[in-house]
Amino acid sequence: MPAPDDTTPGPVSDRADHTVLDARDISRALTRISHELLERNKGAHDLVLLGLHTRGVPLARRIAEKIAAVEGAPVAVGELDVTLYRDDLRSQPTRRSHKTVLPPGGIDRKVVVLVDDVLFSGRTIRAALDALADLGRPSAVRLAVLVDRGHRELPIRADHVGKNLPSALAERVSVRLVEVDGTDEVSIS
Amino acid sequence: MKHLLSIDDLSTDEIHALFATAADMHDVQGREVKKLPALRGRTVVNMFFEDSTRTRSSFEIAGKWLSADVINVSAKGSSTSKGESLRDTVLTVCAMGVDGLVIRHPASGAALQVSEWVDAAVINAGDGMHEHPTQALLDAYTLQRRLGSLEGRHVAIIGDLTHSRVFRSNIQCLTRLGARVTVVAPPTLMPSGITTWSAAAGFETSYDLDDVLRGDGVHGEPDAVMMLRVQRERMSGAFFPSAREYTVGYGLTRNRLALLRPDVPICHPGPMNRGLEIAADAADAAQSAVLEQVSSGLAIRMAVLYHLLAGETDGGMA
Numbered sequence: 222m223p224a225p226d227d228t229t230p231g232p233v234s235d236r237a238d239h240t241v242l243d244a245r246d247i248s249r250a251l252t253r254i255s256h257e258l259l260e261r262n263k264g265a266h267d268l269v270l271l272g273l274h275t276r277g278v279p280l281a282r283r284i285a286e287k288i289a290a291v292e293g294a295p296v297a298v299g300e301l302d303v304t305l306y307r308d309d310l311r312s313q314p315t316r317r318s319h320k321t322v323l324p325p326g327g328i329d330r331k332v333v334v335l336v337d338d339v340l341f342s343g344r345t346i347r348a349a350l351d352a353l354a355d356l357g358r359p360s361a362v363r364l365a366v367l368v369d370r371g372h373r374e375l376p377i378r379a380d381h382v383g384k385n386l387p388s389a390l391a392e393r394v395s396v397r398l399v400e401v402d403g404t405d406e407v408s409i410s
Numbered sequence: 411m412k413h414l415l416s417i418d419d420l421s422t423d424e425i426h427a428l429f430a431t432a433a434d435m436h437d438v439q440g441r442e443v444k445k446l447p448a449l450r451g452r453t454v455v456n457m458f459f460e461d462s463t464r465t466r467s468s469f470e471i472a473g474k475w476l477s478a479d480v481i482n483v484s485a486k487g488s489s490t491s492k493g494e495s496l497r498d499t500v501l502t503v504c505a506m507g508v509d510g511l512v513i514r515h516p517a518s519g520a521a522l523q524v525s526e527w528v529d530a531a532v533i534n535a536g537d538g539m540h541e542h543p544t545q546a547l548l549d550a551y552t553l554q555r556r557l558g559s560l561e562g563r564h565v566a567i568i569g570d571l572t573h574s575r576v577f578r579s580n581i582q583c584l585t586r587l588g589a590r591v592t593v594v595a596p597p598t599l600m601p602s603g604i605t606t607w608s609a610a611a612g613f614e615t616s617y618d619l620d621d622v623l624r625g626d627g628v629h630g631e632p633d634a635v636m637m638l639r640v641q642r643e644r645m646s647g648a649f650f651p652s653a654r655e656y657t658v659g660y661g662l663t664r665n666r667l668a669l670l671r672p673d674v675p676i677c678h679p680g681p682m683n684r685g686l687e688i689a690a691d692a693a694d695a696a697q698s699a700v701l702e703q704v705s706s707g708l709a710i711r712m713a714v715l716y717h718l719l720a721g722e723t724d725g726g727m728a
Contacts, residue, residue, distance in 0.1 A: 302434065305448040305476075305716075315721035317427065318434045355443040 238395070242384055244405035247367065250383030251280065254365050255287035257381050262332055265292045267360070269328055271301045273337040273349055274319040279400035280367060281336040297324035301335070306348035323356065333359040334381075338396040340366040343377035368407055370394045413525045413532040414714055416541045417582040424717075425586065429551050431713035432706070438475060439705060448720050449478035454510040455503050458535070459485040459496075462514055464680055464704060465535050465545070469512045472711035478510070478719070496520065497527055504528045510719050513537075518575075531718040539573050539644065544714055545679050546579035548707040550587055552699050553634050555706070556675045561588035564629040566622050568660060569638030569687050571595040571604075573645065576679045577638055585612055590629045594619050596660055598649040619660050623669040635670065636677040637662050637688050653686055661685075662692040675699040 242250065262268055265288050272281030278300045285298040302319040310316065335349050346364060353362060365381035370388045388394055388409060397406045411419060420428070438444055454473040458466050466482065473480035483503060485491065490499055496515070504511065504527075511530045513521050518538030525532040536542040550560060557563055565584055571577050571593055584591050591613040593604075600615065601607070608615050614628045625631030640656065650656045657663065662676065667689070670676075676688075676698045684690050693700060 305446040305720075310448060310720050311722060313722060315717050318431055318716075320434055321437065351447065355445060356441065 238408040238410045240406055240408045241386060241394075242368075242407035244399075247383070247405050247407065250367060251283050252287055254381045254383060255284050255291065258284070258334060258363075258365065259288060259291060261363075261380070265289075265294060265296045267331050269297045269299060269324055269326070269331045269333045269359070271299045271323075271328075271333055271335055271349075271353075273335060273345060274300060274302045274304075276338040276396055276398050276401055277301075277336045279398050280338060281334075282400075284334075284336060284365070297326055297331070299323045299328075301349055301352060303345060303348035303352050306351045308344060308348065321352070321356070328353065328357040328359045330358070330360050332361045332363065334363045334365055336365050338367050338398075339394055340364070340369045340377075340379050340382075341372055341394075343373045343375035346377050347375050367396060368394060411718065413521075413534075414543055414718065415521045415525060415532065415534045417543050417546055417579050417586070419543075422586050425547070425550075425583065428547060428710065428713045428717060429554065431716060432547075432551055432709040435712040435716070436705070436709040438712070439708065444475050445477060446475060447477045448716055449473065449476040452478040452509040452719050453507060454478045454480045454512060454715065454719070455508045455530075456480065456482045456535075457484075457500070457503065457511060457513045457515075458482070459490065459513075459515045459520075460536065462535070464707065465514065465542075468704070468707045469533075469535065469711050469715075472708055472715055473510075475708075476712055476715055476720075478715065496524070500524050500527055504530055510715060533714060533718065536575055538575065539578070540575050541579045542575040542679075543579050543583075544707070544711055545576050546583040547714070548703060548710040549576075549580055549636065549677055549679070550583045550589075551710055552677065552703050552706040553589075553675060554587070555702075556699060557633060559588075560584065562590065563588075563633040564590045564592065564631065565634045565636060566592045566594060566632040567636045567638065568594040568619060568622075568662070570599045570640045570649075571638065572599045572601050572649075573641040574638045580636065581611060581613060590614075592616055592622050592627050592629050592632070594622050594660065596650055596656070619666065620669070623666055631671070632674060634675050634677065635662065637682075637692075639679065639681065640683055640687050657686055660687065662688045664689050664691045667692045667695060670697070672697055677703055679703070 270281040270285050272278035281298050285296045288296045300322040302321045304316050304318040363380040366379045367383040368386050369382045370386045393410050395408050397404050399405050470480050508530045512533045512535050514535040515537050518540035520537045521534035594616045616622050678700050
């Protein structure tokens with residue numbers, strides 16, 4: 222019944238999927254992003270990782286684990302659902318919303334890092350920025366994505382990118398994660 | 411789902427989807443900025459041809475928190491009191507470009523009738539003695555939050571069944587979600603033909619409240635108790651000799667409260683006739699869910715408005 226998320230793999234095309242990142246590549250990319258975040262923030266203090274539904278949530282948790290392993294202290298993680306803030310709500314059947322879960326400390330005066338799987342048009346991030354404004358006032362907002370496939374429709378860029386993946390508009394970039402899909406893989410078809 | 415006129419309009423999956431959305435919406439009540447942009451640019455009209463506090467304000471707040479523009483029209487102070495027909499009033503309002511129409515009317519079937527006249531999504535907020543679907547949804551949602559799940563749970567519905575649209579919607583919603591239901595009323599307030607109905611819909615009936623509360627009925631001890639309001643405004647004759655006699659037989663008194671486990675939620679759709687169908691001890695007890703029902707009602711109505719109005723208008727609920 223829920224409308225498919227834009228990251229849901231579509232019907233299998235006649236061309237075989239071409240794997241861009243395997244499980245070890247994804248892990249390495251997330252490790253690098255974790256270190257970049259720590260370097261940029263000069264530590265894990267005041268850092269809040271907010272994963273965007275659906276696949277940003279497990280990615281945020283993985284980054285948090287990696288940061289905790291380096292710093293020796295847990296880092297705040299939350300989930301952000303932007304369904305109700307999307308600009309395409311009325312052009313498609315009603316989408317199911319998900320839960321927004323903020324860490325106990327909230328996001329006021331924190332450095333919020335939005336985490337998502339694919340950065341494409343930038344519209345999801347636009348919605349996320351609106352949602353954040355209703356939830357509090359972070360001291361800074363950064364964006365970390367596993368894949369940047371280009372084709373931005375808004376002036377938005379990522380601070381931390383796992384893999385830049387130049388793609389044609391017609392191509393389909395699929396991110397699969399163990400927590401959601403049972404396997405870790407980024408493919409393009 | 412284009413309109414919400416009856417619980418029957420919803421599939422069981424859709425009920426669960428509404429509950430899931432309501433749970434997301436519930437969190438908004440605790441936020442500093444209680445506003446979501448999902449219905450920006452949509453217009454909702456509350457048309458109430460019958461008195462209401464909680465349902466109307468609840469729909470109004472729900473619409474506003476979703477950023478819809480909400481307008482209230484009531485029978486008093488509208489052209490209805492000048493003799494305009496329901497059809498003309500509805501068509502006039504809809505000609506102003508309304509997306510959603512929330513209607514309460516003393517005539518059973520009014521919402522269905524209106525839905526045949528207009529393009530807007532119609533939400534039944536109570537039509538006579540027929541149905542009140544959002545109330546049933548919020549009751550079931552409240553109980554589900556308290557009890558975890560309704561599957562196999564025993565819910566006792568007590569009171570003025572004959573005049574109750576809340577009961578008619580609730581019986582469908584609760585049985586659909588797997589609850590076992592016993593309805594209790596004095597013989598004069600038991601709807602006629604209840605035996606065939608209860609056999610078909612699979613619920614039990616009883617005339618003895620003490621039996622049911624003690625767990626001596628077919629379904630055993632109740633896991634939840636739902637009291638209904640005695641609707642004096644719909645009673646044209648004498649259905650019971652005196653208020654006192656009703657309370658003695660069918661009121662949730664202090665003594666009857668003692669028969670219930672302390673974790674059994676007590677619901678009442680409001681407004682309560684304290685001292686008649688429900689004693690103050692029961693209404694204000696720690697196990698009372700009455701105020702929870704109000705906040706759940708807001709979440710459920712936000713979910714209903716969202717599902718009916720947020721997407722493509724002809725797309726229905728996904």
